[in-house]
Amino acid sequence: MNDFFVSVSDHLPRLNKSHKVFDVNEELPDQWTYPKPYPYPYPYPYPYPYPYPFLVNGCNHQPGRCRLVPGIDVGSEDIQVLPNGLAFITSGLGPKRPGKILLFNFRKPWRGVRALDIIGDIDRVAFSPHGLNIWRDTNRNLIYLFVINHNGYTKETVEKFRFDEKTRKLYLLRTFTDDPTFVHINDLAVTGEDSFYFTNEYKSQPIMEFKRGLPLGNVAFYDGTKGHIILTDLFFPNGIASSPDGKFVYLALMGEKRLNVYARRANNKLKLKQVIPLCSLVDNIDVDVATGDLRVAGHGDPEMLMKYLTPPHTSISPSQVFRLTTGDGGSRVTDVEEVYYNDGRQFSGSTVAVRYRRLMLIGSVHTNMLLCFIRDA
Numbered sequence: 117m118n119d120f121f122v123s124v125s126d127h128l129p130r131l132n133k134s135h136k137v138f139d140v141n142e143e144l145p146d147q148w149t150y151p152k153p154y155p156y157p158y159p160y161p162y163p164y165p166y167p168y169p170f171l172v173n174g175c176n177h178q179p180g181r182c183r184l185v186p187g188i189d190v191g192s193e194d195i196q197v198l199p200n201g202l203a204f205i206t207s208g209l210g211p212k213r214p215g216k217i218l219l220f221n222f223r224k225p226w227r228g229v230r231a232l233d234i235i236g237d238i239d240r241v242a243f244s245p246h247g248l249n250i251w252r253d254t255n256r257n258l259i260y261l262f263v264i265n266h267n268g269y270t271k272e273t274v275e276k277f278r279f280d281e282k283t284r285k286l287y288l289l290r291t292f293t294d295d296p297t298f299v300h301i302n303d304l305a306v307t308g309e310d311s312f313y314f315t316n317e318y319k320s321q322p323i324m325e326f327k328r329g330l331p332l333g334n335v336a337f338y339d340g341t342k343g344h345i346i347l348t349d350l351f352f353p354n355g356i357a358s359s360p361d362g363k364f365v366y367l368a369l370m371g372e373k374r375l376n377v378y379a380r381r382a383n384n385k386l387k388l389k390q391v392i393p394l395c396s397l398v399d400n401i402d403v404d405v406a407t408g409d410l411r412v413a414g415h416g417d418p419e420m421l422m423k424y425l426t427p428p429h430t431s432i433s434p435s436q437v438f439r440l441t442t443g444d445g446g447s448r449v450t451d452v453e454e455v456y457y458n459d460g461r462q463f464s465g466s467t468v469a470v471r472y473r474r475l476m477l478i479g480s481v482h483t484n485m486l487l488c489f490i491r492d493a
């Protein structure tokens with residue numbers, strides 16, 4: 117029972133791990149600079165004067181030098197990376213923005229991002245991509261991308277694409293739609309060719325439900341034909357992910373500021389194994405397929421998050437990233453470390469963090485995307 121709770125609030129001094137405060141204007145080493153100089157301090161307007169009278173925030177820390185990736189100004193809500201370093205990004209969440217799926221190559225970060233062409237019958241103007249997950253068929257060497265689509269906030273669907281690595285195009289294969297369990301989907305964890313777990317974040321009125329603390333969210337499983345509600349009465353469930361072997365499921369409960377670990381049963385029901393409190397409104401979860409470790413991004417302040425989420429998205433909001441070390445085949449979390457915190461002046465609205473070798477990308481709900489060099493990887 118002792119290890120049921122691992123709290124990030126409990127921490128001990130770590131030898132050889134100092135959180136050096138970097139000047140956010142400091143440049144990355146030459147090999148990481150971009151062809152075009154990127155504007156600093158910040159590429160979007162901020163409320164001035166800043167509400168707190170400080171220049172250096174003692175809470176801020178980062179794993180190494182960081183800078184914003186050019187070419188993104190309408191968000192990077194979810195990111196997932198292939199073993200070859202190609203990362204997919206959903207950008208343009210919101211009812212009035214045509215969304216896109218972007219590609220970033222961790223091996224050539226100076227190239228920034230490019231939008232992927234989508235081939236197939238899809239309304240590109242109403243496309244509102246949110247959570248995404250990759251499913252790899254290693255036998256046939258095929259890569260599938262499953263993407264939540266709000267369709268201009270008129271209808272919830274899940275789009276299944278095949279990614280052609282040669283042409284760098286996405287081919288729409290199937291649209292999962294018209295299922296009563298599709299309410300307001302935030303994220304999904306693919307478990308097979310046509311099956312996935314997904315989170316319904318809220319029921320109908322997000323601001324009212326959040327302010328009143330109403331647990332009207334749920335987790336469901338789509339079996340290829342229809343959805344089944346698996347977990348109910350959840351307060352803003354957000355990110356969901358599977359362990360590399362698919363035996364465990366991780367769920368970020370944003371409203372409850374915690375991450376739950378579940379064992380997946382043969383009938384796809386989930387059995388709670390562990391609860392990890394995190395001092396954050398936790399968002400998406402990325403599973404490092406090599407180590408099984410998790411990276412969880414979150415929002416540090418609900419009030420500031422609400423302001424940031426309100427168009428035109430010019431207010432700032434604190435960003436956080438945690439690394440959760442897993443043990444026993446991903447069945448439990450053994451350690452938690454906060455690897456990034458920023459009061460919002462460098463980076464706001466963090467939703468996801470993905471590591472590839474010594475680099476980490478951090479995505480945001482509505483604004484930009486940050487690339488950090490990991491000094492102590």
Ligand SMILES: [Ca+2]
Pocket residue numbers: 247302303354355399400467
């Ligand atoms: Ca999310």
